[in-house]
Structures are given as C-alpha cells and as structure tokens.
Amino acid sequence: MSTPALRVLVVDDHPVVLDGVSLALQRTTFVTVAGYARCASEALNAAGQTRPDVVLLDLRLPDMLAPETIRALLAQNPAVKIIVFTAYPDHAALDAALAAGAHGVVVKDTEQADLVDAIRRVADGERVVYANTGHDGGVLLDRKLREHGLTRREYEILRHVAMGQTNPEIAAALGLTRNTVKTYLQRAMEKLGARNRVEALAHANQLGIL
Incomplete structure (x- = not known):
C-alpha cells in the first residue's frame, strides 16, 4: 500500500x-x-x-x-x-x-x-x-551544503558523528534504521572525498560545514 x-x-x-x-x-x-x-x-x-x-x-x-x-x-x-x-x-x-x-x-x-x-x-x-x-x-549553511552536494540529512548525520555518537545511537536519535544512517554517512563521505568518519569530519571542518 x-x-x-x-x-x-x-x-x-x-x-x-x-x-x-x-x-x-x-x-x-x-x-x-x-x-x-x-x-x-x-x-x-x-x-x-x-x-x-x-x-x-x-x-x-x-x-x-x-x-x-x-x-x-x-x-x-x-x-x-x-x-x-x-x-x-x-x-x-x-x-x-x-x-x-x-x-x-x-x-x-x-x-x-x-x-x-x-x-x-x-x-x-x-x-x-x-x-x-x-x-x-x-x-549560509544551506548554501555551503548545496555547494558541496550535501543534503540536510547528511549534514545532520555528520553532526551527530561529530558528537561522538555511533550509528545505532544516531539511528535512535533521528528515528531512522541503522542501515539508513549507514547509507547517509557513506554518501556524505563520498561527497567529501573521505575514506572514514574521521576524515569526513576533518574535511567538513575545513569546508566550514561543521
């Protein structure tokens, strides 16, 4: 349905x-x-x-x-x-x-x-x-996110990662499944040219997103 x-x-x-x-x-x-x-x-x-x-x-x-x-x-x-x-x-x-x-x-x-x-x-x-x-x-943030191809949801996931939360914790906080969080995070890392969470946060910081 x-x-x-x-x-x-x-x-x-x-x-x-x-x-x-x-x-x-x-x-x-x-x-x-x-x-x-x-x-x-x-x-x-x-x-x-x-x-x-x-x-x-x-x-x-x-x-x-x-x-x-x-x-x-x-x-x-x-x-x-x-x-x-x-x-x-x-x-x-x-x-x-x-x-x-x-x-x-x-x-x-x-x-x-x-x-x-x-x-x-x-x-x-x-x-x-x-x-x-x-x-x-x-x-200003919305403009920066658009410039780098990031969605608001991907930004939110990154923000929670920056707070030290795990994927299950982020899923619980945002009402998403763990697989959905993982997918958003992988997309964000690809767009930021990062190989892992640490690099993703570093790149986002350099771009003034976080």
Whole structure:
C-alpha cells in the first residue's frame, strides 16, 4: 500500500506566493495542497475543514500575528505541524513564532526541493529551521551544503558523528534504521572525498560545514 500524501494548507496573503508554492507542491508525489488561506481567520476555518498535516504559514498576515495564529491552530488541532514561511529571515517575530509552537521556519527564497524536504521532515516529527534565527545553521549553511552536494540529512548525520555518537545511537536519535544512517554517512563521505568518519569530519571542518 502506498503512503497517503501529506496534506498541506498554504497560508499567505500574496497570490504570487500562493501560486508558486502550490505549483511546487503539486509537482511532488507525496505532498498535496489541502487548501489555501490569505489571512489567519481564513486559515483557522480552512484548517478546521481540511484537517491538514502541515500548515505553511506566512509570518506576516493582515489580521493576526504569527505567534497568535500558531497558538490558535494548535489549540484547534494539537497534531498539526506548522512551518513559518517568511521573506524576513532576521525578523524578531521568528523567535516568538518558534516559542509559540512552530515546528519549522523556511525562508521564501529557499529552493523548491528544500521546501518539500522541510515539509516532509517536519511531518516526520523533526524541527527544521532554514533561516538566520540562531536556532540552526541558517541560510549560509544551506548554501555551503548545496555547494558541496550535501543534503540536510547528511549534514545532520555528520553532526551527530561529530558528537561522538555511533550509528545505532544516531539511528535512535533521528528515528531512522541503522542501515539508513549507514547509507547517509557513506554518501556524505563520498561527497567529501573521505575514506572514514574521521576524515569526513576533518574535511567538513575545513569546508566550514561543521
């Protein structure tokens, strides 16, 4: 049996953004657009009707601040995952949005594949922050990873290796199988031109990734 597609509610007051995000999501096989909203009140109504898995929420809406909207959405459905989608990666309200319960932050100039990846990972229970909030590596890190062909998941595996964790420990921490961790690590080592874990960490350090 195939896994049901993730249902995403897109909340943004700019039609161009709504259209662009919708087009990006419709091109994937595992994500479907459950609905659209242009303000917080519409978002709450739509979320109640469509029961999305993930809400992609603009930081700045005309009728309510993002932290308030997040609290209202979670009060309505505690299981829903919320990603703040913003053009302002340094905005002071991002910290408040995360504190209110947002599960992720993605900047609007993020590449299409990274947006889809963030939605999938948040739906899987991860906290994903693709912005300069101090909660994660930020946009500069994403750029460096792309330059060297590394994915965010491979970076996470390397980060856990750098903390001295074994493959079984990394698997438990990230909710993956041991074989999956091994595969990601092997890919990361190949991309870094490393023969083992120690070399991989050394090369990643030299490149400013870790």
